[in-house]
Amino acid sequence: MSSVRRIPAPTLERLAAYLTCLREMQEEGVAKVSSEALGKRAGNNAAQVRKDLSHLGQFGKPGVGYEVGPLRDRIVRALGLSGGHKVLLVGAGSLGRALARYQGFRREGFEICALFDNDPQKVGHKVGGLEVFPVEEIATRNRELRAAIGIIAAPGPAAQAIAGALVEAGVTCILNFAPVRLRVAKHVAVRAVDLSRELAVLSHWLSRRGRE
Amino acid sequence: MSSVRRIPAPTLERLAAYLTCLREMQEEGVAKVSSEALGKRAGNNAAQVRKDLSHLGQFGKPGVGYEVGPLRDRIVRALGLSGGHKVLLVGAGSLGRALARYQGFRREGFEICALFDNDPQKVGHKVGGLEVFPVEEIATRNRELRAAIGIIAAPGPAAQAIAGALVEAGVTCILNFAPVRLRVAKHVAVRAVDLSRELAVLSHWLSRRGRE
DNA sequence: TCCTGTGAAGCTTTTCACAGCA
């Protein structure tokens, strides 16, 4: 398949992992990589790597492998990371502040361009160079900023209302750290990071350890 | 299937979500719930809910539904959450501090019992009532604590060495926030929370918006 | 009648296996 159609989410997640590996390789001065070598680094098997990369068109040279630089560029394009994205971050609690300071966003091409919180105590303060604005101002502030991505780093009970405000402001992709299922219009895409989910899986595995 | 065998990870994740819903319902004084009602709350369809719960044995009453309290207890048991778990947290940067302060851990039965960091500037300081110890002390300190779960909230380059130290100290389950694939012995279970993965998926969706 | 538990169907994702090219 030559042009990029819908790529399944598991594949997208692995492409992001390959990107990290390819960046490392570039820093190490590696110029070519086989599906097997890339798979080993990323923790997947070679066939999986080839199938994933086949979504991006034909790239590899039989008998040789893939060229690190061009492959990386191709994945960046497929993931839509080349232009950079503005992001609204809602919640200036400890998680929100950690995210505001996280350097990885910028490296991946994401720019947190505004920070919001409901708590009047936090409004007006600065976090990582950004002033905290009240949540009610999301829509008006985004009229200029035109960010399409929002991150919710607020407590569960506030999350649904925040999601509504973000969508109202024109956001169409939400990354949700609150432990609740958001109900949003179906043109809005939501990804959730839920600690209690991760912990539940670990805990189950732990309690099974040794049996099987 | 009456006794609990291996439960697939997607099911475990949903069970954690049901648990949150059931807790809410208990607070609201709801005593009984049908698979459809629970599904609606958790964002899954009724058949999925019944299939998931069938891993825990037979519980529901046809024509009535499930009793909220007993069902919740049963899920807690299946997830191995009843006894509580001690957790070692490594990394006292902004993410580590946010996790150390996160109240959700305790509510789910996880207790962060020690905090470690490589940075001498951070060692000795207190975060959320916990003193920060140097990473080299993980093994000795865990000789008494006997925690089996470790959380890595350190930068990528440090993560692999930390994972080694945790495993050395007897940890068998790791929750990794660093954007690297950890290589560990196969008796060790790893779950990864990777922001670049989440962002990559959102970004791809964003760049596809409107076509299809 | 209402709702569970579950075999079977349907769909998605992963793995296999090999033709074909450098």
Place this chain on the structure above:
DNA sequence: TGCTGTGAAAAGCTTCACAGGA
């Protein structure tokens, strides 16, 4: 020979549909 790209097979997960119990 070494490695890609890809149909086909296998595995895994979700949804359907209905028998049967309260």
